[in-house]
Amino acid sequence: MATKSRAEKMEKTRIKLIAAGRKAFGEKGYAAASMDELTAGAGLTRGALYHNFGDKRGLLAAVVDEIDSAMAQKAKDAGDTAGGGWNGLIAEGRTYIELALEPEVQRIVLLDGPAFLGDPSQWPSQNRCLQATIRTLQELAAQEAIKSVDIEALARLLNGVALNAALWVATSEDQQTTLQNAIAAFECLASGVLKKP
Numbered sequence: 001m002a003t004k005s006r007a008e009k010m011e012k013t014r015i016k017l018i019a020a021g022r023k024a025f026g027e028k029g030y031a032a033a034s035m036d037e038l039t040a041g042a043g044l045t046r047g048a049l050y051h052n053f054g055d056k057r058g059l060l061a062a063v064v065d066e067i068d069s070a071m072a073q074k075a076k077d078a079g080d081t082a083g084g085g086w087n088g089l090i091a092e093g094r095t096y097i098e099l100a101l102e103p104e105v106q107r108i109v110l111l112d113g114p115a116f117l118g119d120p121s122q123w124p125s126q127n128r129c130l131q132a133t134i135r136t137l138q139e140l141a142a143q144e145a146i147k148s149v150d151i152e153a154l155a156r157l158l159n160g161v162a163l164n165a166a167l168w169v170a171t172s173e174d175q176q177t178t179l180q181n182a183i184a185a186f187e188c189l190a191s192g193v194l195k196k197p
Contacts, residue, residue: 016042021059026104030112064113068125093162100169110170
C-alpha cells in the first residue's frame with residue numbers, strides 16, 4: 001500500500017510540474033521561464049523537477065508531448081466526425097494546421113519545441129501521429145482508393161506537410177490568410193494520391 005501511495009504521489013507531482021511548465025512556457029516562453037518560479041508556483045522544489053524530468057528541457061519535452069498529443073486527439077476527432085477514410089485524413093490535417101492559431105500551441109509546440117528540442121519528426125507524439133496516418137493509408141490502399149505508393153513515405157510526407165504548414169501559420173504576420181493558403185495547398189497536394197480525385 002505504501003508503494004501505491006508513493007507512486008500516486010509521484011504521479012501527482014509530475015502532473016503538477018507539467019501544469020506549471022505549461023503555464024510558464026505558455027506565458028513567458030521556455031527561455032524566460034525560471035525553474036525556481038516554475039517549481040514554487042507548483043508548491044514544489046527544483047529537486048522534484050530534476051527527479052521527474054532531469055532538467056527544464058525534459059519538462060519542456062513532457063509539456064510538448066502533452067499538448068501535441070492533445071492536438072493529435074483533436075485532429076483524430078475531426079477525422080472521425082468527417083467519417084474516417086480519405087475525408088477523415090484530410091480533416092485531421094486541416095484541424096492540425098488550424099490549431100496553429102492557438103497561442104499556447106504556437107509558443108510551446110511550434111516555436112519553442114523545435115528551437116529547444118530539435119526536429120519535431122523525432123518527437124514521440126509526432127511518431128504516434130505518423131503511425132495513425134500509416135494505418136489510415138493502409139486501409140485506403142486496401143480499398144484501392146489511393147495510387148500505389150510506399151505507404152510510410154506517403155505518411156511521412158503528408159504529416160510533414162501538415163506540420164510545416166502549422167509552423168508557417170504560427171510564424172506568419174497574417175495568420176488567417178496564411179492558414180487559408182496552407183490548408184488549400186495541403187488539400188491540393190494530398191489529393192494527388194487519390195486514384196479518382
